[in-house]
Every structure is written in C-alpha cells, then in structure tokens.
Amino acid sequence: MDEIRKSGKTIEEAVAAALTELDATKEEVSIIVVEEPSKGFLGLFAGKDAVVLVRKNFNPERAAENFLREVFLSMGLIVKIETQLKDKHLLINLTGADMGILIGKRGQTLDALQYLVNLVVNKNSNSYLSVMLDTENYRQRRKETLESLAFNLAKKVKHTKKNVVLEPMNPYERRIIHSALQNDRFVTTFSEGEEPYRNVVITLK
Numbered sequence: 001m002d003e004i005r006k007s008g009k010t011i012e013e014a015v016a017a018a019l020t021e022l023d024a025t026k027e028e029v030s031i032i033v034v035e036e037p038s039k040g041f042l043g044l045f046a047g048k049d050a051v052v053l054v055r056k057n058f059n060p061e062r063a064a065e066n067f068l069r070e071v072f073l074s075m076g077l078i079v080k081i082e083t084q085l086k087d088k089h090l091l092i093n094l095t096g097a098d099m100g101i102l103i104g105k106r107g108q109t110l111d112a113l114q115y116l117v118n119l120v121v122n123k124n125s126n127s128y129l130s131v132m133l134d135t136e137n138y139r140q141r142r143k144e145t146l147e148s149l150a151f152n153l154a155k156k157v158k159h160t161k162k163n164v165v166l167e168p169m170n171p172y173e174r175r176i177i178h179s180a181l182q183n184d185r186f187v188t189t190f191s192e193g194e195e196p197y198r199n200v201v202i203t204l205k
Helices: 011-022 060-075 105-123 138-160 171-181
Strands: 003-008 029-035 050-056 079-086 089-096 130-135 187-192 199-204
Touching: 003 011, 011 029, 011 050, 060 079, 060 089, 060 105, 089 105, 105 130, 105 138, 130 138, 138 171, 138 187, 138 199, 171 187, 171 199
Parallel strands: 089 130
Antiparallel strands: 003 050, 029 050, 079 089, 187 199
C-alpha cells in the first residue's frame, strides 16, 4: 500500500492514523488535506472530520528491495539485500547460500535480475538511476577475466594478423573489452551484430 485516505477529528489525528497504517514517518510521505475539520453549528449540525490523503514518497532502495524479496521468496531463497544510493547509481549487493543460482551462466541470471530491477526503479523515478546488482564480488571477478581475455586475444591477433570475434556479450561487458584495449598501439576493437547477439571484434589497426 502506497497511499491511504484517512479521517479524524483533527488533521494531525488523521495523518497519525495514516502513518501508522502505512508504517511510515512524516518525512517519507506527502500529505494532501482533502477536507478541513469543522465544528457543528449551535449543536444543531454535527461537525465534519478532517480528511487527508497520505502518499508514500518514492524510495528507489525500498522499491528494489521489495521487488527482489518477492523474487527470492518465489525461488525459495534466503538472501540478504544491501542497497546503497550514490548520486545516480543504485548499488545492490546480495549475500546468501548458493549464490551461483543467482549468477547463472556467465552472469546471465544476474544480468536479467539487474534489468528487471532497473525497470522497477525507473518506472516511478523522476530522474534515471543506473542499477548495479552484484553478489560474491562477481562483477569485479568477471571484469578481470574479460580484461585478461582481451589482452590474450589481442596477442593472438598480432601474431596471426587475423581478426578475432568474441562471443556475444551485453553492453557492460563489451565496454570492458573496448576499454582494456583502447590504448593498444597495434589493435583496435569494434562491435557488430544486433542485440542480444552483439559481439566485439578485435582487429589490427
């Protein structure tokens, strides 16, 4: 529940009731006074209660956590979720038993989850947030593996003088290959193909 309409003798009473039901603090919500309270007239007419509409402010970290908890619950996994919002980046680290299931083959499951969290977070966000999902330091380990692969294949291209076409990769991983070889004096890189089968080609300059 993200918003609720409540009434009370006073605005403060109505807001307090709404906050209790939403399990939120005053700083986490927006409050719209729908009706001001009014007193009865000479005891002939009953007074009116105050009516407020209280809406939770969008919290990208909470949205990401709630979505991931539902996913992990359906998968029967117990996972600790840690989030950190830095500028326009939402960093999410997952810890638990058997995280290999969440990583998947070459990180495909992790990438798919990251893509879905990105959609959830940016659906109601005023400005775009990039989401990075990680577990067991997989992203850093994968980066080091890809950089090593790039250097080894660049040597092969220099030796054989033939282009090398890498397996299809997502944009993030292709950037790692391009970045690793951008200062090489003898080879250059470019991407070809259509998503999701776009790959990097290493060639002589």
